[in-house]
Amino acid sequence: MNNTRRVFLKGSLTASALGVAAGAGLLTPSSVLAATWPKGAFERKDLKEAMKMIDGSSSAESGHVTLRAPDIAENGAVVPVTMSSDLDNVVSLTLFAKDNPYPLNSNYVFSNGGMPYASSRIKLSKTMEVMAVARTSDGKLYSTKKQVKVTIGGCGG
């Protein structure tokens, strides 16, 4: 298991080892900021494999996580998606697009007042389920899913 994966397995920068190191002043904010991009997780083609990267393949469906995405995407190349949670100890939000070539879409780590909210625009290769997973500081995972239809085309050249 390489280092990158281990860091990501721990789920967030506020997790144990790094958190202690940062707290002890061993790491300046800028080096925490430079935490490595979790390449391995983003290269998994299988949803469950990719999910393991956030500490397990199962998460509880929860009303505490909100995922706002369209029913029918106007354009699969630009789908507005917003994740949020009303839990007060969320350390990260992760977005999966189940049937994209690489299911792990994006991961947001919050600290120092950063709230569990992230809004972006994503690519969906076809109709599929998207899932938002919130990870709390006690290591629990909460998720919510939504089916997004993607149609091909659009009038005109």
Add this chain to the structure above:
Amino acid sequence: MKKLITIAVTLTAMLLAMPGTSLASPQQDLKNFRQYFEKRFPDTPFKDFANGALAKGIGTPDMISQWQDMMQFPPFDFALAKGKKLFNTPFPNGKTYASCFKNGGIDIRQYYPYIDNKTGQVHTLESDINACRVKNGLKPLGWKKGDIADISAYMASTSDGQPLQVKTPTTPAELAAYQHGKAFFYAKRGQLNMACADCHMVHAGQWIRAEILSPAIGQPTGFPTYRAKWGALGTLQRRFAGCNNNIRAKPFKAQSTQYKDLEYFLTYMSNGEPVNAPAYRK
């Protein structure tokens, strides 16, 4: 024989009653055109037609909410900033685009297109931008996208919210261009044998696969428009060409007489709708 005559008489009566027959004056056409859409979409406030298929009473809540999400920080933001920069950058002779336009090019989009009565030519904002370049010793820009769309979009953005107010055609040159544009709008063409009016009047607001057809009224307000499909801003006449391709008709060149006259007619028919360019569409 009598039956045939009855049909002919009925047809003539229908033609007279229809919006868009060449017998009515432009003012009467405009009135009929508006009434057609207002009757067709009773839940759509008049100025909302500027939002096309995303107007209240036409688009689905799912479509409208995605569009609003995109408009929070529209992807054309960079292109618009570039257009402003280009507009304000002096030519080698020291002059700028502002020198070619009334009011320095600011807050004028709503008066386009207009007719030069000497030449009989329709002037679009894009044709005046390129005329300005040529006058100042520069090469004209490509017509459909890129710098010309960015500059035109910036200029249009300075007219944000202003109702379109194309001068009512009265002179022979204006009336000729108007009638020509109107004929184009109602004429069937292409392998699918469809007119602009078939999709954007007769079937406006209806689904065509996963699309809702936009009403013709208000269509020009958002151009140049950023289409996600294009990934960039494009001009109204680029869109005309796309529509013609869709019905398998050979498109005309951007800024050809055909498309200029069509833009003139369509914009006059949209008088009163607020300029909201650049718009975002899927």
Add this chain to the structure above:
Amino acid sequence: MPSNTIRIRAQVKGGTTDVKSLIKHPMETGLRKNKAGKPIPAHFIEQVTAELNGKQVMLANWSIGISKNPFLSFKVMGGKVGDTLKLSWVDNKGESDSIETKLS
């Protein structure tokens, strides 16, 4: 600190800082081919970081699944008018950019 690739708006409302940004980037997947049939190399933003007054508040790990010219909005508890927010991105080619703005 001006930026040619980042546009940002950061506003304080009712004790919450609301940040919206747009980044100019191709976000090329590496899965597409050009007209000659050759693969177009992947070129995408891997990480976006945000700092409020020098403290990291958000780290985004992105993939090729984020749209071209990415939009990102996030929220921070606290923050007051005049505070400094810094947003930075780095892509898979090692290119990067950042912008600093004052909260309004």
